[in-house]
Amino acid sequence: MPRHKAYDKQEVLEKAMQVFWDHGYEATSVRLLEKEMGINQFSIYSAFDNKKKLFVESLKKYRAYVKNNRFHPLLKEDARLKDLKEFLNNIPRQIKSGETKRGCLVVNTTGEIGGKDPEIAKELKNYYNFIKEMLRKVLWNSVEAGEISEEADLEKYSNYLLGVMQSLSVGTKVLTEKQINDIISMALINIK
Amino acid sequence: MPRHKAYDKQEVLEKAMQVFWDHGYEATSVRLLEKEMGINQFSIYSAFDNKKKLFVESLKKYRAYVKNNRFHPLLKEDARLKDLKEFLNNIPRQIKSGETKRGCLVVNTTGEIGGKDPEIAKELKNYYNFIKEMLRKVLWNSVEAGEISEEADLEKYSNYLLGVMQSLSVGTKVLTEKQINDIISMALINIK
DNA sequence: TCGATAGCTAAGCAATTGCTTATTTTTAAA
DNA sequence: TTTAAAAATAAGCAATTGCTTAGCTATCGA
Numbered sequence: 001m002p003r004h005k006a007y008d009k010q011e012v013l014e015k016a017m018q019v020f021w022d023h024g025y026e027a028t029s030v031r032l033l034e035k036e037m038g039i040n041q042f043s044i045y046s047a048f049d050n051k052k053k054l055f056v057e058s059l060k061k062y063r064a065y066v067k068n069n070r071f072h073p074l075l076k077e078d079a080r081l082k083d084l085k086e087f088l089n090n091i092p093r094q095i096k097s098g099e100t101k102r103g104c105l106v107v108n109t110t111g112e113i114g115g116k117d118p119e120i121a122k123e124l125k126n127y128y129n130f131i132k133e134m135l136r137k138v139l140w141n142s143v144e145a146g147e148i149s150e151e152a153d154l155e156k157y158s159n160y161l162l163g164v165m166q167s168l169s170v171g172t173k174v175l176t177e178k179q180i181n182d183i184i185s186m187a188l189i190n191i192k
Numbered sequence: 193m194p195r196h197k198a199y200d201k202q203e204v205l206e207k208a209m210q211v212f213w214d215h216g217y218e219a220t221s222v223r224l225l226e227k228e229m230g231i232n233q234f235s236i237y238s239a240f241d242n243k244k245k246l247f248v249e250s251l252k253k254y255r256a257y258v259k260n261n262r263f264h265p266l267l268k269e270d271a272r273l274k275d276l277k278e279f280l281n282n283i284p285r286q287i288k289s290g291e292t293k294r295g296c297l298v299v300n301t302t303g304e305i306g307g308k309d310p311e312i313a314k315e316l317k318n319y320y321n322f323i324k325e326m327l328r329k330v331l332w333n334s335v336e337a338g339e340i341s342e343e344a345d346l347e348k349y350s351n352y353l354l355g356v357m358q359s360l361s362v363g364t365k366v367l368t369e370k371q372i373n374d375i376i377s378m379a380l381i382n383i384k
Numbered sequence: 385t386c387g388a389t390a391g392c393t394a395a396g397c398a399a400t401t402g403c404t405t406a407t408t409t410t411t412a413a414a
Numbered sequence: 415t416t417t418a419a420a421a422a423t424a425a426g427c428a429a430t431t432g433c434t435t436a437g438c439t440a441t442c443g444a
Contacts, residue, residue, distance in 0.1 A: 002420035003410040024304050026218030030402055103306060107362060111303020112216050114295060114365035124366050159374035166362045167355035170299060173306035174316050182351035190381050194390035195440045222432055
């Protein structure tokens, strides 16, 4: 008996994610979301309850999004050090194309909100844990391939590399290309 | 003939800085600034023009603030690698005491606003340049002391260490103590 | 003592904020 | 064909936003 939804929830959620990515949490108004998501405010509230919950869903959507895009090469079953190197060496090109201007939604949110809101903080931690586990798998594959010593502390390495990723997410927004290159060129020296 | 100011401009500016540090740019209202700075809105606007200019001044104040506090040990004329090591090893203690909860005002702002506003972006770059130069001086002193090779690329090292600082500013807000320790323990291995 | 200057307070401005209410429209089983 | 359910629209809610205006008060050289 009920009427059909005129929109796809996942589709409008991705639109919302893009708006939050562009403007940050506080600077994103519900009117702007309404416009960009292409659905009425009432529909937003009936589908996502309130702005904060929509934001948390957007953060989760972002995690799914980067899995299929940015980090896809590192999530291949057999991704190794070589792939991580390629990933890092691609960053200067991405800066030139303007792809990195808005940085990482999660790192941006860590700056803007960080641990202040527990529900948001929880998803930030989920995200960073996902990145760390991704890196650990890459390192583990590299051990298997004999590129890294079997004695290597992979947990330590992956936490360190998570830090490198964070610094690049901040850095690509404001540092010079040379500065980014310097960070990248130092990143993997100790991974062995 | 004119009346005296009832407040000290630098004093109320530091109060403003603290408010922005606590809440971020967008989430800080002029009413809250009024309350915390202890002066009337009109006085705020007549002294600082508008919210954004007050914020830019607060960023500059923050740079002066960390010179006298957080980074004071690294700004000693003869600061060397040993001091940088001490600085890093102090971070876990600071996390425990809650000192790092709000992170770094500049890194937070890089996340929230980044390059979107040119006047703000300019001061972000000023800040990062200050940090880089501070690190470069420490490294240079360490070369003089024979702790680092004379062939070392200090510009590269200091850019890399700037990245480490950024990752710690993000990290101390949401990562575990172990994760921070892992980043710290890897940070200086290549500096030689 | 006066008067010009600039500081102060407090009230108020239009615009925008997140969210809700009242109403209409579409759906498909009964 | 009717009807109950839910989805849509659009108008509107109180509260808050950044900023300004109007009027009062303190200062100190003349």
